[in-house]
Amino acid sequence: MRRAPPYSGLREDAQWLARRNIDALENGGYDAILMNAAGCGLTLKEYGELLADDPLYSAKARAFAAQMRDVSEFLAGIELNREITSASDLLLSCRPPEGANRHQRRFCRV
Numbered sequence: 001m002r003r004a005p006p007y008s009g010l011r012e013d014a015q016w017l018a019r020r021n022i023d024a025l026e027n028g029g030y031d032a033i034l035m036n037a038a039g040c041g042l043t044l045k046e047y048g049e050l051l052a053d054d055p056l057y058s059a060k061a062r063a064f065a066a067q068m069r070d071v072s073e074f075l076a077g078i079e080l081n082r083e084i085t086s087a088s089d090l091l092l093s094c095r096p097p098e099g100a101n102r103h104q105r106r107f108c109r110v
Helices: 011-025 038-045 058-067 071-076 098-104
Strands: 033-035 068-070
Touching: 011 058, 033 038, 033 071, 038 058, 038 068, 058 068, 068 071
Parallel strands: 033 068
Antiparallel strands: none
16 A cells, blocks of 8 residues: 655645744643544654754654654543443443544553
């Protein structure tokens, strides 16, 4: 399967925007940075690769990417209700965004 060119072929623009995003969020003390748009979230998770050759931003970009989570990925990883003891206690309906399936290989499992 062929992938579209990363960042729509505008790598330098993507690097500039990545640096601005990192600068805006790096001192926030966040435990995680959440995104609910799969394609955008995937791009943010790739900041470490995008800025790998930048001596001022490569480490910052890797740290940023490590904090990046799709909102469904984040929610699946935390305890929301300790009274629920098994999946059979739940009645759920889930329709993940199309991009979540296509880009991040995320699926609803109940």
